[in-house]
Each structure stands twice: as C-alpha cells, then as structure tokens.
Amino acid sequence: MNINLTLIGQSITFLAFVWFCWRFVWPPLLGVMQEREQKIASGLEEAERASKDLELARRKAAEQLKEAKEQAAEIIDGANKRANQIIEEAKNAAEAEGDRLKAAAKAEIEQEVNRAKEQLRSRVATLAVAGAEKILSVNIDAQAHDDLIEKLAAEL
Amino acid sequence: MAGEAQTATGYIQHHLQNMVFGKLPAGYTRADGTVLSESTWTMAHSSQEAADMGFWAVHLDTLGWSIGLGLLFCFLFARAAKKASSDVPRGFQSFVELVTEFVDKLVKETFPHRNTMVAPMALTIFVWVFLMNLMDLVPVDWLPMAAAKISGNDHLFFKVVPTTDPNATLGMALAVFALMIFFSLREKGAIGFIKELTLHPFHTGKWYFDLLLIPFNFLLEAVSLIAKPISLGLRLFGNLYAGEMIFILIAIVFGVGVLGFIGAGLMHMGWAIFHVLVITLQAFVFMVLTTVYMAMAHHRDEEHEHDQ
Numbered sequence: 027m028n029i030n031l032t033l034i035g036q037s038i039t040f041l042a043f044v045w046f047c048w049r050f051v052w053p054p055l056l057g058v059m060q061e062r063e064q065k066i067a068s069g070l071e072e073a074e075r076a077s078k079d080l081e082l083a084r085r086k087a088a089e090q091l092k093e094a095k096e097q098a099a100e101i102i103d104g105a106n107k108r109a110n111q112i113i114e115e116a117k118n119a120a121e122a123e124g125d126r127l128k129a130a131a132k133a134e135i136e137q138e139v140n141r142a143k144e145q146l147r148s149r150v151a152t153l154a155v156a157g158a159e160k161i162l163s164v165n166i167d168a169q170a171h172d173d174l175i176e177k178l179a180a181e182l
Numbered sequence: 183m184a185g186e187a188q189t190a191t192g193y194i195q196h197h198l199q200n201m202v203f204g205k206l207p208a209g210y211t212r213a214d215g216t217v218l219s220e221s222t223w224t225m226a227h228s229s230q231e232a233a234d235m236g237f238w239a240v241h242l243d244t245l246g247w248s249i250g251l252g253l254l255f256c257f258l259f260a261r262a263a264k265k266a267s268s269d270v271p272r273g274f275q276s277f278v279e280l281v282t283e284f285v286d287k288l289v290k291e292t293f294p295h296r297n298t299m300v301a302p303m304a305l306t307i308f309v310w311v312f313l314m315n316l317m318d319l320v321p322v323d324w325l326p327m328a329a330a331k332i333s334g335n336d337h338l339f340f341k342v343v344p345t346t347d348p349n350a351t352l353g354m355a356l357a358v359f360a361l362m363i364f365f366s367l368r369e370k371g372a373i374g375f376i377k378e379l380t381l382h383p384f385h386t387g388k389w390y391f392d393l394l395l396i397p398f399n400f401l402l403e404a405v406s407l408i409a410k411p412i413s414l415g416l417r418l419f420g421n422l423y424a425g426e427m428i429f430i431l432i433a434i435v436f437g438v439g440v441l442g443f444i445g446a447g448l449m450h451m452g453w454a455i456f457h458v459l460v461i462t463l464q465a466f467v468f469m470v471l472t473t474v475y476m477a478m479a480h481h482r483d484e485e486h487e488h489d490q
Contacts, residue, residue, distance in 0.1 A: 028232065028233055028235075028236070028237075028239070029237070029348065029349060029352070030202075030204065030235070030236070030237045030238065030239040030240065030241070030349065031204075031237060031238060031239060031240045032200075032239075032240050032241040032244055032245060032347065032349035032350065032353065033349045033352055033353040033356065034353065035240060035245050035353065036244070036245065036248060036344075036349055036350045036352075036353025036354060036357075037353045037354065037356045037357040037360070038357075039245065039248060039249055039252060039353075040306075040353065040354045040357040041357050042252075043252040043255070043256060043306050043310060044299070044302065044303045044306045044307075044357075046256050046260075046306075047255075047256070047259070047302040047303070047305055047306040048298070048299050048302040048303065050256075050260050050263065051256070051259045051260050051263045051302065051305070052263075052282075052298075052301060052302035052305065054263040054264065054266060055259070055262070055263045055266055055278065055279065055282050056282065056286065058263075058266040058267060058268050058279075059268075059279055059282065059283065061268035062268040062269075062271075065268055
C-alpha cells in the first residue's frame with residue numbers, strides 16, 4: 027500500500043504501451059476500417075447506379091417496343107392500302123381490256139356481217155340474173171316477173 | 183475464536199501485501215532476526231519490511247502483471263492490425279475492430295482537436311485497464327497459491343490485480359497528468375497556460391482587479407488541476423480495492439462449515455457478476471476522463487486571447 031518506485035515504473039510502462047498502440051496498432055486498424063467503409067460506400071453507390079441504369083434501360087426498351095409496334099402497324103396499313111390500290115388498278119385494267127376486246131369483236135362482227143351482206147347481195151344479184159335468164163329463156167311475162175324480182179329485192 | 187480471528191486478519195493482510203523488492207538500510211533488523219551490515223536491495227519478507235523500504239521499492243507483482251497484460255494487449259491487437267484486411271472481418275479481428283470503432287467514436291465526440299495520439303491512448307487505457315481489472319475475477323487464492331507452490335515459499339506475497347495497487351493507478355494518472363501539462367504547454371504556450379491558471383475563473387477585464395485576483399484564481403485552478411489526476415487514479419484504485427476486499431472476505435467465509443461454503447459460493451457468484459459491470463465501467467470511466475482531460479489541455483479559450 028506504500029507509494030514507491032512502482033509509481034514511476036507504471037507511468038513509464040503506461041507511456042510505452044500508449045506509444046506502441048499509437049505507432050503500430052491504431053494506424054493499420056483504422057486504415058483498414060476506413061478502407062472497408064469506402065468499399066461499402068462505393069459498392070452501395072454502384073448498386074444504386076446500376077438499379078437506375080436498369081430502370082432507364084427498361085423504359086427505353088418499352089419505348090422502343092412501342093415504336094416498333096407503331097411502325098409495324100403503319101407498314102401493315104400501307105401494305106393494305108397498296109394491295110387495295112393494286113386490286114383496283116387490276117380491275118380497271120381488266121375492265122378496260124374487256125371493253126376494248128368487246129369493241130374489237132363487235133367491230134369485227136359488224137365487218138363480217140357487212141361483208142356477208144355484200145357477198146350475199148352480190149350472190150343474190152347473180153342468182154337473180156341467172157333466174158331471170160332462166161325465166162327469160164322460157165317465157166317472158168313482164169308482169170309476172172316483175173313481182174318476183176320485186177319480192178327478191180325486198181327479201182335482200 | 184481469538185485464534186481464528188487472528189488467522190482471518192492474517193489472511194486478509196497477506197492478500198493485501200504486494201511482492202516487494204526494495205532497499206533496506208544498513209543496520210536494519212530483518213523479520214528473521216538477522217541484522218544487515220550494509221544497505222541492500224532484497225525481497226521484503228514481511229509487511230513491516232516492505233513498509234520500511236520506503237520509496238526505494240518496487241512492487242514486482244503489480245509491475246509484472248500490468249506489463250504482462252499490457253504485452254498481451256499489444257500482442258493481440260498488433261497481430262489483429264497486421265492481419266487486418268478490408269475484406270469481411272472474421273473472429274477476433276471483428277472483435278478488435280468493434281472495440282476500436284467504439285473507442286474511436288467516443289474520442290471523436292469528446293475530443294474535437296487534432297491529435298492522433300489521443301484515440302490510441304484511449305484504446306490502450308480501455309483494454310489494458312479492463313484486462314488488469316479482469317484479474318479481479320480470478321478467485322483470490324488461485325494465483326497466489328500457484329505462485330507459492332511454484333516458488334516453494336508458502337509466505338510469498340502475490341497480488342494479481344495491478345489496479346488494486348494505488349501505485350499502478352496513480353502511476354497511470356501521473357502519466358496522464360504529465361501529458362496534460364505537456365499538451366497544455368504545447369497548445370497554449372507557457373504564457374497561455376499561466377494565464378489560464380491565474381486569470382480564471384474570476385476575471386473582471388480591468389488589470390488592477392485581475393492582479394488582485396491572481397492568488398485566489400491560482401489557488402482554485404491549481405487545486406482543480408491537481409485534483410484531476412488524483413481523483414482519476416484513486417477512483418479506479420478505490421473501486422477495485424473494495425471489490426478485491428469483498429472477494430477476500432467472501433473467500434474467508436468458504437472455510438466456515440458446509441453452510442458457509444454454500445453461502446460463500448452464492449455470494450461469490452453474485453459479487454463476481456456484479457463486478458463484471460464494475461471493472462468494465464471503471465476501465466471506461468478512466469478512458470473517458472483521460473480523453474476529457476486531454477480535450478481540456480487542448481482547449482484554447484479564445485476570449486482570453488483578446489484580453490489585456
């Protein structure tokens with residue numbers, strides 16, 4: 027219980043241990059702890075940034091999807107229109123072609139009829155003349171032949 | 183009864199005596215009757231001898247245990263610091279980091295100045311004082327008896343709790359005091375420090391009044407300054423000494439019959455559980471007060487700089 031040299035010894039011991047801790051224990055320990063703190067902080071920051079990026083990407087993807095859908099709809103619309111147009115055009119062309127063909131056929135028929143008529147007329151005339159010759163060679167009865175010729179001419 | 187009381191007293195006294203190595207003067211009659219022809223450095227064989235050695239004596243047990251425990255602290259923490267990495271901390275490293283962070287936070291709160299030494303000092307105090315206090319929880323007879331068996335000397339004095347020795351606690355407080363003075367002088371300069379001691383707490387702003395107040399101020403400031411290390415050291419000593427004393431008293435009860443044995447066992451357990459709190463708290467208080475004193479030493483009263 028006496029106060030003696032131990033007091034001084036303890037003081038020196040105390041200072042020595044404090045010095046040791048100050049030099050060799052505290053700096054590395056705190057350094058490591060701060061390093062870890064920074065690591066965690068940067069990790070959290072990165073995670074936050076990543077989640078933000080994800081959100082952004084998601085929004086972008088949705089936008090692009092919408093755009094693509096719109097574009098597809100537009101294309102389909104255009105295609106439909108074009109198809110209708112083509113059908114219309116084809117119809118018109120076919121009609122025109124039909125009309126043209128019909129007209130040509132009619133004209134040809136007309137021509138053929140006219141030609142036939144012409145032929146017929148010339149043949150009838152020849153026939154009439156031959157008939158007349160025959161009748162003439164046999165008996166000429168002007169009155170009777172007149173009627174006949176007239177009948178023939180009316181038939182033509 | 184008288185004999186029993188005698189042995190009980192003897193037991194207590196034996197437990198409260200340190201192992202002393204010191205200088206005995208020439209012509210001194212030793213405990214065994216021999217007379218020294220000249221002054222010698224020797225082990226004290228009785229409390230009387232230890233007392234007669236005066237200042238020139240060393241408590242080997244106190245210094246031995248405190249240095250041993252200090253080395254244990256240094257070894258464990260230095261190893262943890264060396265192995266430490268910023269990866270996930272495991273096992274002992276996380277414990278060390280927990281303590282370090284706790285101390286660091288506390289010091290940052292109480293010590294707002296720039297000094298890299300204060301936080302490590304607080305850590306050293308906390309862990310070291312805690313370890314020394316922890317020796318109090320080792321049953322009082324174990325280590326002294328083991329030491330007696332090993333040395334072959336049945337009357338070997340051996341105190342295992344350094345903080346129950348006022349030399350140890352006051353020694354640490356003295357070192358803290360020296361650091362206080364050192365940092366005060368470094369931060370404020372000799373003039374600033376003297377001004378702090380003489381122009382405080384009473385201060386009028388008129389130099390002739392202040393001159394009259396100097397002796398009064400100095401008395402108050404000196405007392406409060408000196409009271410700091412003394413209260414710091416004695417608080418720790420008093421708490422641990424009282425705790426140790428009660429453990430010794432309980433240990434005596436162990437010898438009093440079967441009932442005494444059971445009762446003492448329960449008492450010992452109760453007191454030990456309570457004491458876990460005390461030893462931690464005292465280590466914490468010592469650390470906090472040291473940090474506060476360091477902060478005071480660094481604190482510059484700006485108001486005083488402009489006076490005069």
